[in-house]
Amino acid sequence: SEAYREMWRALDMDLEKHDVFLGALPGAFSEVFLQQKNRPARMAYFDNALAEAHGGRIKEILEQKKAGRPVAGTFCVFVPEELIFAVEGISIGLCGGAQFTIPTGEQVLPRNLCPLIKSLMGFKLDRICPYFQAVDFLIGETTCDGKKKTWEILNEYVPTYVMELPQKKTAADLTLWEGEINRLKGEIERRSGQAISAEKLAAGIKKANARRAALARLYRARQADPAPISGKDALLISQLAFFDDPERFTAQVNSLCDELEERIARGEGVARKGAPRILVTGTPMALPYWKLHHLVETAGAVIVGEETCTGTRYFAGQVAEDGLTVEEQVKNLARRLTAINCACFTPNKERVEDILRLAREAKADGVIYFSLQFCQPFSVEGRLVEKALQEAGLPILRLESDYSEEDAAQLKTRIDAFLEMI
Ligand code: BJ8
Numbered sequence: 001s002e003a004y005r006e007m008w009r010a011l012d013m014d015l016e017k018h019d020v021f022l023g024a025l026p027g028a029f030s031e032v033f034l035q036q037k038n039r040p041a042r043m044a045y046f047d048n049a050l051a052e053a054h055g056g057r058i059k060e061i062l063e064q065k066k067a068g069r070p071v072a073g074t075f076c077v078f079v080p081e082e083l084i085f086a087v088e089g090i091s092i093g094l095c096g097g098a099q100f101t102i103p104t105g106e107q108v109l110p111r112n113l114c115p116l117i118k119s120l121m122g123f124k125l126d127r128i129c130p131y132f133q134a135v136d137f138l139i140g141e142t143t144c145d146g147k148k149k150t151w152e153i154l155n156e157y158v159p160t161y162v163m164e165l166p167q168k169k170t171a172a173d174l175t176l177w178e179g180e181i182n183r184l185k186g187e188i189e190r191r192s193g194q195a196i197s198a199e200k201l202a203a204g205i206k207k208a209n210a211r212r213a214a215l216a217r218l219y220r221a222r223q224a225d226p227a228p229i230s231g232k233d234a235l236l237i238s239q240l241a242f243f244d245d246p247e248r249f250t251a252q253v254n255s256l257c258d259e260l261e262e263r264i265a266r267g268e269g270v271a272r273k274g275a276p277r278i279l280v281t282g283t284p285m286a287l288p289y290w291k292l293h294h295l296v297e298t299a300g301a302v303i304v305g306e307e308t309c310t311g312t313r314y315f316a317g318q319v320a321e322d323g324l325t326v327e328e329q330v331k332n333l334a335r336r337l338t339a340i341n342c343a344c345f346t347p348n349k350e351r352v353e354d355i356l357r358l359a360r361e362a363k364a365d366g367v368i369y370f371s372l373q374f375c376q377p378f379s380v381e382g383r384l385v386e387k388a389l390q391e392a393g394l395p396i397l398r399l400e401s402d403y404s405e406e407d408a409a410q411l412k413t414r415i416d417a418f419l420e421m422i
Pocket of ligand 1: 078283308344372
């Protein structure tokens with residue numbers, strides 16, 4: 001609409017480029033999502049949330065921003081959104097999942113870098129992401145080298161605050177992380193002009209916990225056979241969690257779960273009972289990356305879980321709500337470090353345990369280990385996971401890809417062969 005164009009113009013967006021970008025989305029969305037059979041009716045909310053991602057949601061954020069609420073962009077599930085929520089701030093997960101912005105990203109970054117990083121950089125430089133245009137500041141973190149060094153470049157365009165995330169999980173690392181959370185707390189207090197009291201932080205923790213609990217409930221529903229919801233739809237929901245209003249989103253996920261639980265009771269699902277069940281593990285899949293899920297599910301299998309940061313790692317580690325003082329609350333926030341098993345950590349053997357547990361819970365017939373091209377942590381760790389799964393007798397297929405469609409036929413052949421074998 002003209003009102004949206006006006007809003008985008010005011011955000012200094014490149015309207016022409018943005019038109020081209022948005023123009024391709026409805027077709028892709030219809031092919032990947034709307035043509036699925038037997039979708040849960042309450043997916044309608046999420047379909048609409050995606051359709052309004054650059055429209056209605058941005059309008060809402062800008063109104064809240066005008067009312068004085070700070071807007072922060074984040075790139076990693078370790079960044080404690082609870083602190084942003086504590087000052088009634090808006091937290092947006094900004095990772096990029098689009099091939100469209102890669103060429104621009106490559107103008108400032110090396111080509112042999114993970115597509116997630118090149119895409120997010122491209123979104124900023126191309127000025128086609130209204131979220132990137134609306135944020136007051138970004139919160140980066142020292143995870144992989146690619147991200148860590150990208151913050152220095154991004155900081156030329158948007159103020160980018162960096163948290164030092166330790167890469168081990170010893171007592172000393174927990175102390176370091178606790179200090180980093182305190183430092184971020186100071187930054188958010190300074191930016192918002194509000195002191196973060198125990199009461200405010202408790203409210204932020206509750207908000208984030210409720211969203212994590214709803215997503216965990218969604219994942220439990222997927223353990224049923226037949227699966228009541230496709231992996232594609234579950235992935236879309238996870239991706240939208242990073243953009244939507246957390247309270248509304250949580251209520252909608254819970255409402256969808258009511259429907260899914262009714263389906264399970266009736267024995268109703270999206271795939272036939274006995275369809276091959278796949279657990280995906282590896283790098284995050286940022287919006288609008290749906291390629292792997294689409295290939296696997298059009299081949300007749302159903303994805304029943306993702307051990308990724310757009311999956312279980314996002315909602316891992318509930319934060320204790322009973323901290324009495326801010327110091328205790330910060331300690332509790334810091335403890336979440338031990339619950340999320342990202343390949344940026346060493347050693348990271350708990351991730352293998354997570355994968356085995358999740359595969360068992362979801363009754364997976366096989367695991368697809370998915371790594372974005374040039375992601376060193378997840379690619380290198382693949383060998384350890386592969387060995388452990390082979391020892392456990394769980395079939396595993398390792399795939400590496402980027403955001404382009406060039407390798408789709410090749411991936412499909414390998415996925416078909418894997419499904420035939422399991
Ligand atoms: S907790 S997975 S969100 S760092 S950007 S590591 S794909 S080369 S994203 Fe992550 Fe936090 Fe860990 Fe999760 Fe590889 Fe790309 Fe790096 Fe990536």
